Amino acid sequence: MILRLSSLFVRTLREDPADAEVPSHRLLVRAGYIRRNAPGIYTWLPLGLRVLRKIENIVRDEMDAIGAQELLFPALLPREPYDATNRWTEYGDSIFRLQDRKGADYLLGPTHEEMFTLVVKDLYSSYKDLPLWIYQIQNKYRDEARPRAGILRGREFVMKDSYSFDIDDAGLDRSYQAHRDAYTRIFDRLGFDYVIVKAEAGAMGGSKSEEFLAKAAVGEDTYVRCNRCDYAANVEAVDSLAPSPVAYDDAPAAHAEQTPDTPTIDTLVDHLNERYPRDDRPWHAGDTLKNVVFSVRHPDGTTEALAIGIPGDREVDAKRLESKLGEGVVFEPFGEEDFAARPTLAKGYIGPGALGEKKPAGVRFLLDPRVVEGTRWVTGADVTGSHVLDLVAGRDFSGDGIIDVADVRDGDPCPNNDGGLLESARGIEMGHVFQLGRKYADALGLQVLDENGKLVTVTMGSYGIGPSRAVAAIAENTLDEIGLCWPREVAPADVHIVATGKDEAVFEAAEQLSQDLSARGLDVMYDDRKASPGVKFKDAELIGVPTIVTVGRGLVDGVFEVKDRRSGERTDVPVGDAVDHLVAVVRG
Amino acid sequence: MILRLSSLFVRTLREDPADAEVPSHRLLVRAGYIRRNAPGIYTWLPLGLRVLRKIENIVRDEMDAIGAQELLFPALLPREPYDATNRWTEYGDSIFRLQDRKGADYLLGPTHEEMFTLVVKDLYSSYKDLPLWIYQIQNKYRDEARPRAGILRGREFVMKDSYSFDIDDAGLDRSYQAHRDAYTRIFDRLGFDYVIVKAEAGAMGGSKSEEFLAKAAVGEDTYVRCNRCDYAANVEAVDSLAPSPVAYDDAPAAHAEQTPDTPTIDTLVDHLNERYPRDDRPWHAGDTLKNVVFSVRHPDGTTEALAIGIPGDREVDAKRLESKLGEGVVFEPFGEEDFAARPTLAKGYIGPGALGEKKPAGVRFLLDPRVVEGTRWVTGADVTGSHVLDLVAGRDFSGDGIIDVADVRDGDPCPNNDGGLLESARGIEMGHVFQLGRKYADALGLQVLDENGKLVTVTMGSYGIGPSRAVAAIAENTLDEIGLCWPREVAPADVHIVATGKDEAVFEAAEQLSQDLSARGLDVMYDDRKASPGVKFKDAELIGVPTIVTVGRGLVDGVFEVKDRRSGERTDVPVGDAVDHLVAVVRG
Known part of the structure; x- marks a missing residue:
């Protein structure tokens, strides 16, 4: 096949497009691969379409090779199945909704869990039919608040989404592994630098979850790797290493002290070092327990106040908190009005007295994993201008549970506790393999008869790759100062x-x-x-x-x-x- | 490649689906090719997708072979270009519209003329760049009032749409012929029974237009063929054979007569035969001129009254009228209120006196092509209970123009005037080649420099095939009483x-x-x-x-x-x- 530049539908541009934020976007437009039609909505010119199709074909090839079967759902979907799983509501502003001429509600599919689940329910009824692996390659739609970087985060984009259906967890493990292996082959063939990281799974109710990230400084995802072992995780999914419990038999009793004008950790530490100096070492922020209170709204409309106790040298990482709370949950730090409504909370001096067991403030209280039994803290005394010293976790206070949402830092210990240290880098999410479990099968009633003629709920895995994003991610990962520089398998x-x-x-x-x-x-x-x-x-x-x-x-x-x-x-x-x-x- | 039925994602059904109106729909569902999700919205199961892809690949193959270049537009489109051509309004209820989270208007593309025109305007600027042939294969959307027969008339469907861009009409003719030839090869390869018919082009402002129809009794399109020559046309596009002008030197003067209680053609003909019998032959309906008045609303919101004069033995064919008036024009026969508003029109006795040159009724008056100069008619005298006899066209009355919208009948003479007679049959439109001309280039300002450095407007051709409809049409055309029966090239x-x-x-x-x-x-x-x-x-x-x-x-x-x-x-x-x-x- 010969593409003659005298007639090829392409024009290269000397000027960078005004809206291009990242190098791949700039070069894909300048080299005539894509053209923008609206925010996050692009036309694939012949060169761009060639790269996109090559990626799609590699994906299809490896999916077919493991025995996955291709089908194709509509992109325009009726509301009803998404009501059954509550996602019509949960998605909030981030899906495109529309009505037909009769006023019936539709959406443009952002993902197709409901449709996959229902088609299997429609066709299959026995354990003998399982495992089943089906997939599609299709346009998907998300009304992103901030479409970004050209096709890297578009509002219309191409996804390959697969689902596995198994009768039991062992089957799901096998299906997951087969897809993970296929993905590894796909990414190896695509010919660029990627990393597989542990991903957050909890929010969606599943268990095992990993992401395939393209290494790229402009990536939206931050991940960490251990400098000693093979641990790698999206920062959202990093498990902080909890210290071992500490003996506290000889700990003094907790005692409240006057600490006027110390509403921040810095002022508190200064005050402690001046008025209550320690013999062995100066006080530092990590000795304090900071209790941050959020106002949280759940997708079902209910609200609550949530306090998170973390060491004073850390911050709550909004992305980690978001991924732990789950899709559709909205939160923001307590404001003046919130505090006014809960006078028990002394702003700047909040402590387990107000948050802990007896819950005078009526706030859910979750603790950082580092707050293990026996650790000793300086924290608010629930009175303005006063803090408690020598407050021992497990002796003097406890929370309602653990939440691991403090920021992760370079040099943090590896959770495998092998002496390795974490190093962070940025990447672009290109693939995701995920043990979805029974969430959708439960919601939509996907059951089959088992060997004993008993109805059992099917367990599902979900496996996605974004071929259109891959075009940008591969470009970003491989370009140099003079232009695009494609890996051989995807070059136009x-x-x-x-x-x-x-x-x-x-x-x-x-x-x-x-x-x-x-x-x-x-x-x-x-x-x-x-x-x-x-x-x-x-x-x-x-x-x-x-x-x-x-x-x-x-x-x-x-x-x-x-x-x-x-x-x-x-x-x-x-x-x-x-x-x-x-x-x-x-x-x- | 082996598809093992023990694991293939398919289940055949014994029962016909309740909503299936035509055999292909029934069988495609029963044999496990497609599944319905909403009216006119379907899932392609693996078997169906295989057939769809085979058709797409044949289409792509032949388009590439003539040097057409594939690209891919978004399906989610911003409103602005469709405003520039007024189609945002013209489409009325038949497109899906939506707003994004910022309230900006979008539509799901029903066709992409605007996008093709604009991308060429964006990239090209010289006659040296032309001719250009570009195409895409893509999901399209129409909010059909009556989605029909499964994927035969869906609301989400796959289209291959090509456009040609030329500097002049001779170039357009060459581009048109190349696409017509490619289409002929495509339909030959698809391996089923089709016919190429002349199509209506006028409404869209173009000139030459032909359709490729699959022969099928359930088809929505009626076409006619001559039993002698190769004339074939969609019934909407049939040119009625106009007789030669008739000498009228010896015609008597027109004379109004009392014809009480003759508001219909039948009553009039009976009355004439009884009261004004002719020597040579009895009066018949074809001797009368029937003037039918419509209330017409144009897409720009303006309205008018339109009278159509046709021989009394014909009816106005609503589909032919619709195609002549063009997309977005709405019409209905005059009702009591309309007549009340125009007392000059004597219902049941309307004649050229009220409609003709002086236009006392203020109504546009168009005549059937058979009303040629010298033909002699009995028609309304614009007074209740009275008709005019011996009214000679061209001598006693004329209209504002010709409109060819009377119904076409088996046995009508072939417009080639070779003595052949027309026979009608039904078909499913599967392809359309069309000289679009400069309508969109004018509206969107697509001009290039010609050899003399002068800006000239580009002329376009439009060429469409519906691969998803083709699945149903081929099924319909080839099935038998026991099931589907695919042509070899598209079989799963x-x-x-x-x-x-x-x-x-x-x-x-x-x-x-x-x-x-x-x-x-x-x-x-x-x-x-x-x-x-x-x-x-x-x-x-x-x-x-x-x-x-x-x-x-x-x-x-x-x-x-x-x-x-x-x-x-x-x-x-x-x-x-x-x-x-x-x-x-x-x-x-």
Whole structure:
């Protein structure tokens, strides 16, 4: 196949698009891969569509290889199934809703759990039918508050979503592993730098969950890796290492002290070091327990106040809190009005006295995992201008449970407790494998008969990859300062041939080479335009086909110049050897 | 590739779905190809998706072969471009509209003329860039008032839409012909019975227009063919044969007569034969001119009264009128209130006196093409109980123009005036090629520089095929009384192998045959279920793979039975020859 630049529907741009925030977006627009139609809504021009389709085909290929079966749901969906799972409400503003001419409610599908569950319920009825793995590759829709970075976070985007259906947890484990393996093969084939990290699963009611992230400084996800073992997790899913319980037999009794004008951790620590100096070491923020109170609204409309006790040297990480509370839960820190409504809470001096067992303030109280039995804290005395010292967890106070939402920092100990330290980096989520469990099967009544003729609820796994986001993520992960630089398997062509000069013989030789390579099954981009060599080389570098062949000056010496787009390495190849040489380069 | 029925995600149904109106719908649901989610909204199960993809790939193949380039627009589109062409309004209730979280208006694209026009305007600027042929294969949306017959008229459906862009009309003619030829190849490959008919083009402002119809009794389109020449046209687009002008030198002067109680053509003709008998032949309905008045509302909100004068033996065909008036124009016959508002119009006795040149009634007056100069008519005298006789067209009255909207009948003369007669039949529109002209380029300002550096407006062609409708249309066109019966190129598999009995050897032989055929590149459906032969044969007939191989009783004699699904013809083929035999059958 030959793509001739004289007729290919592409125009490269010299100027960066005004709205481009990240390099991949800038280059995909400038190189003529995509065009913006509305915020988060893009047209795929021929070059972009070629890359998208190559990614889709790799995904399809590996899904088919494990025996998953492709089907295709509508994107325009009736409301009813989403009511049954309460997601019509839970999604809030983040889905597109519409009505038909008769006033019936529809949505544009953001994910299809309901549809997958219902079609299996419709067709299958016996354990003998399981396991079943089905998938689709389809346009999905989310009305993002902040569509971002071109196709990286679009409002219309392509997803491959698979679901597994099993009779029991052991089956789910096998289905999960098969999909995880297929995903690993997919990402290996895509040919760029990725990492598999543990992901938060709790909020959706499932158990095991991992994400495939493309490494990229512009990524929206932060993940950590251990510098010693293979632990890696999305920052939302990091389990903080809890210290062992501490003996507290010799701990003094808790005692409230006057600490005027110490509503912040910094002022408190200064005050402690000045008025209550310790012999062995100065007070520091980590000795204090900070109790942060949030106003929380659940998807069902109920509200509550939630206090979180964390060491004073940490902050509550909003993303970690969001992922722990789950989809559709909205929260914000207590404001003046909230405090006014609960006079028991002394702002700046809140302590377990108001939050703990007897709950005079009527607030749910969750503690950071580091607050283990026997640890000793300075914390609010529930009176303005006063703190309690030597308050011992498990002796003097306890919470209603644990919540692990403090910020994660470089240098934090690895939860595997092997002496390794965590290091953070950023990535783009490209895939997600997830043990969904029985949430949707329960809500929609997906049961089958087991071996004993008893109805049992099916357990499901959910496995997603975003091919359109992958185009941007791979671009972002592989580009360099002069342009896009595609991995071979997803490049819009195998070879980019540039004919330079005005000599007829040059164009004839370039045309012949294009045809010969095409005849050998290669996809050739051939720059047959009447343009200057400078323009053609710049375009070739911008478009990012991995191998660039120059047919020009060298022709009199009987050679073509073959350049590797990434390394920049150039080789003169005799005309007679060029086809075999290039086929070998492309096929590896 | 082997599709094993023991694990394939399919369940055949014995019962017809309650809402199925046509055979293809009934069978596609029963055989497990599609499932309904909402009116006009369907899920493609694996079998259905295979057929859909095969059709899409044939279409893509032939589009690529003529040098058309594929791209992909979003389905979720901003309102603005559709405002610029007024289609946001014109579409009325028939598109899905929605708003995003910021209140901005969007629609789900029903067709993409605006987007194609704008992307070319964005990228191209010179005549040197033309001709350009671009296309996409994509989900489209229409909020049909009456979604019908499953996927035959869905609300979410797949379209391949191409557009050509040319600098002049000669270029458009070449682009049109290339697409018409490609379509002919596509429909030939799809392997079913179709007809190419002239289509109505006027309403959309274009010129040449043809449709590709699948012959099917359940089709929504009626077309006619000449029994002598190759004339074929959608009934909406049939040009009625206008007689030659008639000499009227010896015609008597027009004279009004009393015709009490003759408000209908029948009563009038009876009255004429009784009171004003002719010597040569009796009066008949075709001697009278019937003036039918409509109240018309245009998309821009303006209204008018429109009278149509047609021979009394014809009716105004609402579909023909609709297609002549154009998209978004709404009309209904004058009611009592309308007549009350225009007392000049004597209901039942309306004539050119009130409608013609001086327009006392203020009504636009269009005439059937048969009302040529010199023809002599009996028509209303604009006074209740009175008609005019010997009213000569061109002498005594004229209209504001011609409109060809009378019903077309079997036996009408062919417009080619070759003595041939028209015969009607029904079909399903599957493709449309259309010279769109400059309507969208004008509205959206698509101009390029010509050879002389002058800006000229580009002329466009529009070419559509509906792959999802094609699944239903091909099914409808090819099914028989026992099930689906696919043409080879679109069948979900090449061969359907049925293993019968409980003998291990049978299943081993069937498995081996499946693998051998798969290794030769055939797609095999293999019924490896533990079910009765009766169930398996019924399913094979229902599913409709063109070749059915039975591995069973014959095995002891060393033969498989090969059956042609359409003809029912059976052949015993020796086991050793089976692979070659079947490859030959499939490859033709």
